[in-house]
Amino acid sequence: MEKLNRIYTAFEDYFSGGMLFIGLSLVFLNVILRYFFGQPQSILDEFSVYFVVWGTMAGLSVALRNDHHIKVDMLYNFLPLKAKWIVSIFANTVGLAFSVFFVFYGTELVQNYLMYGQKSTDSQFPLWIVNLIMPISGVMLGIRFIEKLYHRLKGGGKHWLNKNRGGNHGDSVPF
Secondary structure: OHHHHHHHHHHHHHHHHHHHHHHHHHHHHHHHHHHHHOOOOHHHHHHHHHHHHHHHHHHHHHHHHOOOOOOOOOOHHHOOHHHHHHHHHHHHHHHHHHHHHHHHHHHHHHHHHHHHOOEOOOOOOEHHHHHOHHHHHHHHHHHHHHHHHHHHHHHHHHHHHHHHOOOOOOOOOOO
């Protein structure tokens, strides 16, 4: 199981980082073409946005995995440890429900683009491919929420409670 987690973690990192790198490289290339050669390419602008959006959406699960997402924990920090555990389970369950919602409606959106054959204005690129990141990132988020729920519930929560007794140890926020 640990090996599978390492492989999936590497996939998340390389996929999201790769998409961002490609998108930002396309932006850089278009800047060079615009200012040094006077030949900007609108297709580069279009595809740079697609790649940056894909990298960002895939990066949501990386942020969740590493606890680098935005959180409001002012009230949470004042709760006793057992209440933190319950709130954490609730928050991750809501996150998992959101992921299911995201996959379901993202898939519907992709199916609509496929059915109607919509394409982008500049390059005529199929928009179903562009929007495919929505159900993909929903699945990726769902995997991480399931992992977090598993770690909170493992052994009746004793492992999480023991790990977090005596102060903040990096895992003291709801997600």
